[in-house]
Amino acid sequence: MRRGTGRRTQRAGRAWPLLVAALVAVRPASAQETRLDDRLPPTVAARVSALVDSARAAGLPAEPLVQKALEGQAKGAPGYLIEAAARSLLHRLGVARAALAGRPSNDPQDAAELVVAADLLEYGASATALRALAGRRSSGSLGGPLVGFLFLLQRGVEEPEAVRLVSAMLDAGLPASAYAELQRLVDGDIQHGISPRGAAAARASALVRHGARLQGGGGAR
Numbered sequence: 001m002r003r004g005t006g007r008r009t010q011r012a013g014r015a016w017p018l019l020v021a022a023l024v025a026v027r028p029a030s031a032q033e034t035r036l037d038d039r040l041p042p043t044v045a046a047r048v049s050a051l052v053d054s055a056r057a058a059g060l061p062a063e064p065l066v067q068k069a070l071e072g073q074a075k076g077a078p079g080y081l082i083e084a085a086a087r088s089l090l091h092r093l094g095v096a097r098a099a100l101a102g103r104p105s106n107d108p109q110d111a112a113e114l115v116v117a118a119d120l121l122e123y124g125a126s127a128t129a130l131r132a133l134a135g136r137r138s139s140g141s142l143g144g145p146l147v148g149f150l151f152l153l154q155r156g157v158e159e160p161e162a163v164r165l166v167s168a169m170l171d172a173g174l175p176a177s178a179y180a181e182l183q184r185l186v187d188g189d190i191q192h193g194i195s196p197r198g199a200a201a202a203r204a205s206a207l208v209r210h211g212a213r214l215q216g217g218g219g220a221r
Contacts, residue, residue, distance in 0.1 A: 039070055044079035051086050059104020060093045061111035064118070092118035099130035100142065109141050116146040125153060129163050136170040144176030145169065151183045155196040165204040172208045182207060 033052070036045040048069045055062040065086045072082035096117035097103075102110060117130055133145060145166050152162035169178060182203055189199035 035066060036069060039073050040082065041079055044069075044082055047083045048086050051083075051090050055090055055093065058094065059106070060090070060097065061114055064093070064115050065089055088122075089118060092121045095121060095127055096130065099127040100134045101131075109143070112143045113141065113146060116143055116150065120146060120150050120153070123150060123153060125149070125159060129159055132163050133166060133170065136167050141176065144179040148179030148182055151179075151186075152196075152200055155186060155190065155200070157197050157200050161197060161201070165200055168208050169204055169211075172211045174207060174211050178207050178211070 033045075033049055036048055036052075039045075040048065048065065052062045052065050055065055068089050069082050069086050072085055077085075093114050096114045100113060100117055102114065105111070120130065121127070129149070130146075133149060134142060137145075148169070149162055149166045152165065153159065157165070166179075169182075182200075185203040186196065186199045189203065190196055194202075
């Protein structure tokens with residue numbers, strides 16, 4: 001599948017910890033609903049609030065739905081599109097949890113993984129790829145590897161190759177910082193005219209070979 005550019009490609013510039021923190025900020029339910037009531041037309045606010053309640057009841061992160069709706073409002077989107085975007089995100093979060101073999105949880109780390117996985121599904125990644133990466137995890141957060149995977153797709157690396165490279169890094173037990181380093185190094189190589197696939201393969205292999213130097217920042221698996 002050919003990936004889009006523009007709005008989605010711009011996401012590659014996000015450092016993964018900032019991405020996670022921004023999208024899964026935990027707020028009380030009352031604060032979520034107040035923001036919707038204050039910013040959206042009453043009928044739209046009510047419909048989005050119902051989706052937020054559904055997410056909460058299913059043990060899925062609810063704050064991303066609120067952020068999605070408020071983003072649409074800020075961009076002047078009509079109410080039906082705001083509701084559709086929130087509903088689509090709710091669906092992707094459910095698919096992401098199934099692919100990652102997750103369970104209902106209030107753990108911010110679990111929520112962070114689901115948000116990144118949902119972003120991957122929106123971009124065009126397959127649930128099969130998510131299951132493959134989740135199967136490599138032994139413990140700890142999958143957030144860093146998932147953001148690394150998204151980065152590779154956005155830079156034009158085909159899904160099977162991106163899965164292979166991130167899987168190798170997971171198998172090596174590299175810390176989360178290694179995936180941020182991968183992004184930095186690959187972008188630098190691309191600026192010097194190296195193909196994204198060649199840069200990704202070389203840099204991922206080097207990180208795996210020298211992984212012992214990166215330990216101490218916490219396991220990525």
